[in-house]
Every structure is written in C-alpha cells, then in structure tokens.
Amino acid sequence: MNASGDELAPEVRAILDAARERPGGDTRVSVDARSFPDAVAETAADGRVPVITEVKPTSPTTDGVRDDDPVELAREMVAGGATALSVLTEPDHFGGSTESLQRIREAVDVPVLRKDFVLREEQLDVVESDLVLLIARFVGDDLPDLVEAARKRGFQPLVEVHTRDELVAALAAGADVVGINNRDLGKLEVDLATFEELAPEVPDDVLLVAESGVKTPDDVRRMRNAGADALLVGTAIMDGDVRQNTESLTTST
Numbered sequence: 001m002n003a004s005g006d007e008l009a010p011e012v013r014a015i016l017d018a019a020r021e022r023p024g025g026d027t028r029v030s031v032d033a034r035s036f037p038d039a040v041a042e043t044a045a046d047g048r049v050p051v052i053t054e055v056k057p058t059s060p061t062t063d064g065v066r067d068d069d070p071v072e073l074a075r076e077m078v079a080g081g082a083t084a085l086s087v088l089t090e091p092d093h094f095g096g097s098t099e100s101l102q103r104i105r106e107a108v109d110v111p112v113l114r115k116d117f118v119l120r121e122e123q124l125d126v127v128e129s130d131l132v133l134l135i136a137r138f139v140g141d142d143l144p145d146l147v148e149a150a151r152k153r154g155f156q157p158l159v160e161v162h163t164r165d166e167l168v169a170a171l172a173a174g175a176d177v178v179g180i181n182n183r184d185l186g187k188l189e190v191d192l193a194t195f196e197e198l199a200p201e202v203p204d205d206v207l208l209v210a211e212s213g214v215k216t217p218d219d220v221r222r223m224r225n226a227g228a229d230a231l232l233v234g235t236a237i238m239d240g241d242v243r244q245n246t247e248s249l250t251t252s253t
C-alpha cells in the first residue's frame, strides 16, 4: 500500500511531491517527550474536553494566511485550555516551519505534535516534538518501521487513518494513538460520519483522536459521543480569537 497509485486531489499531490524532496536531518534526534495520554487524562479529570489545537497559518482549503506570531497564538490556545498543540512544519502549502515548532515548544508546557508529511525515517530528525504525525495513506508499507523509528527517538507517533484498511494497518503497526481524519485527503472533502463509522472498530486501549471538520460545540459533542478521547481542531480555532475559540470547544461537555 502506498500513495503513488491513489487518486489524489492536485493540491495533495503537490504536497506529497514537495515532501519527497524535503531533506532529512543529519543527526538522529532524541526526545524527552511530554506525555500526551497523561495530558488527556488530566484535562478529562478537570471536566474539560481534550482538544489539540492547531497552529495552522494557511492550508489548501483556507482563504488567506494568518501571519500573527505563532508563539503568541500558541500561548493564547494554552490559556484557552488546549490539552496539546499541533504545529504545522510544512512550509510550502501550510505556512509552517520547524523554527515555529521549536519556539512554541520552548514557550509552552503542553505536548506538541509535529504536523507534517513525513515519508522517510531521516525526516524525523529535523526537529524535536512530543508527538509526530504519520499518515497511514502516505507512508504505506513503511508504517511499522516508521512507528518503531519514531519511538526509538522518543516521539509518540500519532498514526492518522481515514479508511478501515488504514485503521487495520495502523493497529497492526502497534499504533496506540490513532487519529481518524474526517478529511478525505484524496478529494479534500470533510465528513464527520467518517469518525462515527470507524471509531467502534478501535480497541479501548488505543487513544483515539477525531481530526478535521470540527467547528462547533455540537460537533465536539458528536465526536465525543462517537468515542473520541480527544479532538484535533485547526481551522475553527484559527478563525478569529483563538483563545475564545479554544475555550468554547474545550468547555463543550
């Protein structure tokens, strides 16, 4: 299984072409990661909804670029109750950077996810983070090796899936943090029913994250009722006052 034969939206094809060209690091990183499961448990014990808020300056499906200081945005998200942060490091289509991630991780004490399109082991070595995203659809048969390589460096891999086959592959690779992406990266269409369909097939000991398309408190409740331990939200947080937006979703019980 790999991305090359898939039907992909042109924007996603361009993202993958750029990711293939991006170099890796020279030296293997070693991370002392902040525990994501502990952060989720603490938020839930507080009676709030665990939300990973995303510092997402732009994207192929967003109009314009939000060019505020990413560290300020991150601090506001944490003040609003974010359990963890997702930081885009993809530079060409999402306005992200490894420098932003480094600065944000220094400025906050919550776990930080590196959001990028990692395809090869050496691409894990460009920056430290607490979690790293591995997209099952794009890494294909390399998923088990990349999960192991990520863990050897101290990262907590968040394995993203969109289909039943990808979920089976993620579980076979030993993923214990799984994100079900409601966005079909082939067509860039979003449907919250994706999470509802796949979530019942995820074992209880896997930490389950609902990704993409969550905009309102009703969406939060819908994903939580379907079994989400945590949510990953980008666009709806970045649109306006990020602190207020974060507060609104983390208190939607």
Ligand SMILES: O=C(O)c1ccccc1NCC(=O)[C@H](O)[C@H](O)COP(=O)(O)O
Pocket (backbone or CB within 6 Å): 011, 012, 015, 054, 056, 059, 060, 061, 062, 181, 183, 185, 188, 211, 212, 213, 214, 232, 233, 234, 235, 236
């Ligand atoms: O968000 C996009 O436009 C996008 C386009 C092409 C590939 C990936 C894309 N997004 C990646 C994500 O998974 C989202 O940034 C993340 O789940 C947050 O989604 P949302 O809350 O809908 O912004």
